[in-house]
Amino acid sequence: MGISPYTATEIKCGGPARVNRACMTENQYVKRSSRPKRSFRSESPCIVAAMRAATRRLTQLYDEAMAPTGLRVTQFHILSELERRSADPPTVGELAEILTMERSALGQTLRPLERDGFIDLGEDERDARRRPIKLTKAGKDKVVRGRRYWAGAHEKFAHFFGDNQLAVLRGTLRDIAENSQLPEAFQ
Numbered sequence: 001m002g003i004s005p006y007t008a009t010e011i012k013c014g015g016p017a018r019v020n021r022a023c024m025t026e027n028q029y030v031k032r033s034s035r036p037k038r039s040f041r042s043e044s045p046c047i048v049a050a051m052r053a054a055t056r057r058l059t060q061l062y063d064e065a066m067a068p069t070g071l072r073v074t075q076f077h078i079l080s081e082l083e084r085r086s087a088d089p090p091t092v093g094e095l096a097e098i099l100t101m102e103r104s105a106l107g108q109t110l111r112p113l114e115r116d117g118f119i120d121l122g123e124d125e126r127d128a129r130r131r132p133i134k135l136t137k138a139g140k141d142k143v144v145r146g147r148r149y150w151a152g153a154h155e156k157f158a159h160f161f162g163d164n165q166l167a168v169l170r171g172t173l174r175d176i177a178e179n180s181q182l183p184e185a186f187q
Contacts, residue, residue: 058157059072059073059074061153061157062150062153065149065150065152065153065156066146066149066150066153068149069142069145069146069149071142071146073150073153074109075109075112075113076142076143076146076150077099078095078099078106078109078110078113079113079118079119079135079139079142079143079146080143080146080147080150081095081098081099082095082119082133082134082135082139083135083139083140083143085098086134086135088132089122089132089133089134089135090132090133091130091131091132091133092106092107092110092121092131092133095133100177100178110133113139116138117136117138117139118135118136118138118139118142119133119134119135119136119139120133120134120136121133121134122134
């Protein structure tokens with residue numbers, strides 16, 4: 001009987017082409033490569049690239065936490081902002097400025113919220129040209145339901161990152177987003 005060219009895992013899974021994560025257990029798979037493990041981390045010195053990567057990563061984690069609500073974290077953030085401003089609902093343009101978003105991108109994000117009955121693009125009684133975005137009863141209920149999932153994700157991130165560092169990070173990011181003098185620095 002000869003020595004098999006396949007590992008025990010490959011034999012168990014039906015050959016090397018069939019080996020996958022579902023077939024492997026923690027201690028059965030040994031990587032045969034003698035090459036050092038490659039790092040897939042960016043070496044870019046660009047702060048924008050680093051911020052975008054961090055944003056994507058956190059968005060993925062918060063979206064997973066928010067999944068039971070049927071909302072993405074971006075949608076929850078918009079609904080929460082509308083709840084905070086319910087006494088004087090903003091227009092699309094005003095909300096875009098509040099959220100530091102392009103108006104067209106915000107419009108795309110608002111469509112499913114309107115379709116699902118969470119917001120209403122109403123009319124202002126004082127100014128017929130003004131169309132404030134109002135949170136509906138269903139939207140308010142969605143914010144209430146989503147708040148505990150968002151809070152859970154936020155608590156996990158704060159625990160991992162640290163309360164003090166989180167406060168400094170939030171302050172720095174808000175300053176970047178809201179500092180009116182920043183554009184002048186790029187002139």
